Amino acid sequence: MQITEHVHALMIPFHIPLGAGKKLERFVYAYLVLGTEICLIDSGVKNSEVLIFDYLEKLGRKPGDISLLILTHAHPDHIGSARAIKAAADCTVAAHPEAQDWVEDVELQFKERPVPGFHTLVGGSTSVDRLLQDGEIIGLDTVTLEVILTPGHAKGSIYLFCREDGVMFTGDALPQANGLPIYEDAAAVAASIKRLKSVQGVKHLLASWADPLAGSAAFTMMDQSLEYLQRIHGTIREIASDDGKEDPMELCARMVKILGLPEVAVNPLIAKSFASHFNIIDRENLL
Numbered sequence: 001m002q003i004t005e006h007v008h009a010l011m012i013p014f015h016i017p018l019g020a021g022k023k024l025e026r027f028v029y030a031y032l033v034l035g036t037e038i039c040l041i042d043s044g045v046k047n048s049e050v051l052i053f054d055y056l057e058k059l060g061r062k063p064g065d066i067s068l069l070i071l072t073h074a075h076p077d078h079i080g081s082a083r084a085i086k087a088a089a090d091c092t093v094a095a096h097p098e099a100q101d102w103v104e105d106v107e108l109q110f111k112e113r114p115v116p117g118f119h120t121l122v123g124g125s126t127s128v129d130r131l132l133q134d135g136e137i138i139g140l141d142t143v144t145l146e147v148i149l150t151p152g153h154a155k156g157s158i159y160l161f162c163r164e165d166g167v168m169f170t171g172d173a174l175p176q177a178n179g180l181p182i183y184e185d186a187a188a189v190a191a192s193i194k195r196l197k198s199v200q201g202v203k204h205l206l207a208s209w210a211d212p213l214a215g216s217a218a219f220t221m222m223d224q225s226l227e228y229l230q231r232i233h234g235t236i237r238e239i240a241s242d243d244g245k246e247d248p249m250e251l252c253a254r255m256v257k258i259l260g261l262p263e264v265a266v267n268p269l270i271a272k273s274f275a276s277h278f279n280i281i282d283r284e285n286l287l
């Protein structure tokens, strides 16, 4: 789907196996920035190269036209096909230095963050050729992409801003309002959203987990995301015991019920997100 003159969005459906024949249906977006050469933003899950290359073919382009693959962070649904795409396109793979070790050693990532179905989602390790720093401007042949470091969701999470087309790529760094809360540091996520809101010239918001948004809908999403985070924080402050010695899984189960999230959300990953609020439990407001 074409979004702007240079930017196309590609939705990649996948599922996470949960055992006992159960699975969680998900999707993730990858984005293409077109010029003489092509920049791909995130690679989707394992085997997504088939879908990406099919899309390129429809545009009359070929895999070898991809010269740069930027990974917004190292989670499985963003790096899953990086190895296959690099092999096919011989492209440069770029990421923030803090995301590098989990891209280059996926077994280390699995050890440190064992998400269900990890090996069905990730197609192997890939070397990172280019390290991106906060504030860096990546010059493509048609447009530029500014790197904005947005910690909180994952180490080395970045936004990319294409000023010429007014497009902000947010990866997973902006939490989905009323969705599954997945982050390592609630305060850092809130600060990242504040920073996002301060960027001038944003006309399109392209998250990995939502359909593309434009105009006022983009800013509504930022506000709703921040409100959701604040609501979670307020609720945890209300129900947490004074000594703060909650069992993380017990707290997670209570929060999932209060927030009306699906039962599958009671898991160690989401528990970690809620637990991160204890680092700032004395603070009434996240910002």
Ligand SMILES: [Zn+2]
Pocket (backbone or CB within 6 Å): 073, 075, 153, 154, 172
């Ligand atoms: Zn993620």
